[in-house]
Amino acid sequence: MRAAFTASAVVSALALTACAPTGTTASGPATADGGDPPRARQCFSVSQVNNYTRGRPDQVFLRVGRDAVYELNAVGGCPDLDFAQQVALIPDGGMAGSRLCTDDWARVVVPGSTSPSTVCRVRISRQLTEAEVAALQPRQRP
Known part of the structure; x- marks a missing residue:
């Protein structure tokens, strides 16, 4: 029973982070190659x-x-x-x-x-x- 809870907790955590921002917003620092910073998803x-x-x-x-x-x-x-x-x-x-x-x-x-x-x-x-x-x-x- 505990293994099932742990697996579902991991799946829930992954689902919640799937749409998390992947970088800084437009007001953040530029990338290493001098380009625009990555956009938030x-x-x-x-x-x-x-x-x-x-x-x-x-x-x-x-x-x-x-x-x-x-x-x-x-x-x-x-x-x-x-x-x-x-x-x-x-x-x-x-x-x-x-x-x-x-x-x-x-x-x-x-x-x-x-x-x-x-x-x-x-x-x-x-x-x-x-x-x-x-x-x-x-x-x-x-």
């Missing part, structure tokens, strides 16, 4: 996603909560997304539960036109700034 819960749109064939934008917009990049594109009434977003790895952070991988499941569903593998690239959201074409704004 931005996270959201899958249940907070309330809209999506397609950008380029390999790009998906998610509206998370009221104001946040995240960019996802699909490996090889995401067919049938333009006409889908709904999609499912499933985090890879299983340990993180329903929480996704920038640089995480997930799958977008789209009801298919020629098959029951299409699965697209995506990477959570970044959270857009307010200015970047405003600069999106209206049809790309989730």
